[in-house]
Amino acid sequence: MTRALVAFLAAFEAVITAAIGLGVGLAPLTLVWAVQYHMATSWAVFWRAAADAWLLGLGVDAHVDLDQLTAASLGLPGAVPSFTVTIAGLGVALFTVFMGARVGRRAAETSFVLTGAIAAVAAFMLTAWVVALTAQAEVFGPVIAQAPLVAGATFGAGVVLGIGLDWAAERDHVPPALARLFGVETRAAIAASLRAATAAVALLVAASAVLVALLLFTHFGKAVSLYEALQAGYLGGVTLTLAQLAFLPNAVLWAMSWLIGPGFALGGGAAIAPGSGLSTSLPGVPLFAIIPAHSPAIAFVAIVIPVLAGAVSGFLTHRTLTRSTPPFDTPVDLALVAVGSAVAGGLMLALLAWWSGGTLAPGALANLGPSAWKTGVFGGLELGVGMAFGLAAAHLRGQSLDWTSLRKPDSQVVEKAREVASERDFVTTHERP
Incomplete structure (x- = not known):
């Protein structure tokens, strides 16, 4: 397998991972748009909601700017005109780390481990950056500067974990730098x-x-x-x-x-x-x-x-x-x-x-x-x-x-010992001058 092919396959799997994470939220939201709203509103609203949820799950912060009337209607009496959402839905992050580990293990099975890892993380970072650009709105929007870095770090942690697991599976393999x-x-x-x-x-x-x-x-x-x-x-x-x-x-x-x-x-x-x-x-x-x-x-x-x-x-x-x-x-x-x-x-x-x-x-x-x-x-x-x-x-x-030596002797063992003792006594008696 050539270096270019390893890089392409790793990058492709990274993009697929991002698409699956987005699709889990986008699929039900699209059904709501089609069935409940009868496609009367813009689908871009639901795309932004799915993109925001995916990026938040990866740990990307989001800015929220609500007017006082909207904040009160949402039951947020203490809301200020703007605040930041910093919590991550770890279900998305754990799935991303798991998929990143798969990419890391596959890259570790080739001769171009570093190439595969860099290509996969770079592709995921680029995807997250594009998604963040399309998810901006006046009321809610992820921090664009954080999107590639934080999302790439989450996926990259899985890649590193996969490479480490592959090395740990090979008991005799120790990296030369670590051995020195x-x-x-x-x-x-x-x-x-x-x-x-x-x-x-x-x-x-x-x-x-x-x-x-x-x-x-x-x-x-x-x-x-x-x-x-x-x-x-x-x-x-x-x-x-x-x-x-x-x-x-x-x-x-x-x-x-x-x-x-x-x-x-x-x-x-x-x-x-x-x-x-x-x-x-x-x-x-x-x-x-x-x-x-x-x-x-x-x-x-x-x-x-x-x-x-x-x-x-x-x-x-x-x-x-x-x-x-x-x-x-x-x-x-x-x-x-x-x-x-x-x-x-x-x-x-x-x-x-x-x-x-x-x-x-x-x-x-x-x-x-x-x-x-x-x-x-x-x-x-x-x-x-x-x-x-x-x-x-x-x-x-x-x-x-x-405690095995203190156990009660078995009857067959005792009988065998008696036979050996009798034979020893017989030989001793007949060998005397």
Whole structure:
């Protein structure tokens, strides 16, 4: 495969990724335009809405300029003539990162990894810039200068992740620059720390997703009531559901911060944490139905879940450490891995918390999401404590006594031993002079 072909295929797949992300929002909006509005209005309005939603999902900020009458009609009494929307619907971003990882892995399978990665990111940046130019309106518009940079960074993170996963799959492949910079033991400690931290964060996010699913199940009736109160119709309901699905990963990460302890902010910085409740009324968005009005102080027991996630990850990581060459199983080694995984896990949690928050609108929808530094610090400590327990338990389990020699002998083994002893006595007796 030639360099030009690798670049073309990578760029083409990047454009397809952007088209799919845009199409998910544009398809239902086009149905609303055709069925509910009978194509009487300009389709460009719905194109701009889909483009704005896609760019916001990638993390691009948007400027909103509302007059006081429009702001009051939308239920935003605290709105100023202009404000900025900074929150990203992570459903779009996660899909983009996933597709970028596919492009990165395919590029890593060729001899022109850098060419494929640069071509894919450049094509995605160009697409985002063009979309941002066509999405401008007097009331709402994405920041054009941010569009190629932020969208390219989101897609580029997936490309880098895909290349890293491809390199990690090849156990014997170590980049020469990395081999010169770090020794074997240092690379082993760093790799084990990153692996343990990633597994612990993944387990914690999975537990948070289960919590959100349980809350959706238990508050399903309230969510349906909010849908009925909005009277959005079938197509409007579908569009609203897709918009909420885009923000569902945000809700999972907010639940993760709640499990860690700091909680998350809703409106003016009011924290929703274990032992606290809502201090302000929320808009009638069905997804907000899962937020409890109050949680008891005993809910702080939930911090056991991050500790357990770290313990399970540490216990499983120890098996990999003992199988490495040479084995990486001394108390000092395990302490280094525990500390390294706590730092790496805290940084990952802080990044996820920062990524999930922002401002959607003034008033009750301002300052949404968890505190990045609190989530990172407390989460890193909890994961680190669990990691230390898991590694220590696995180490002690491997160093435990071998009880096989104290088991009751098998009858066949005893009989065989008697036969051997009898033969030895017979030979000894007949060999005497």
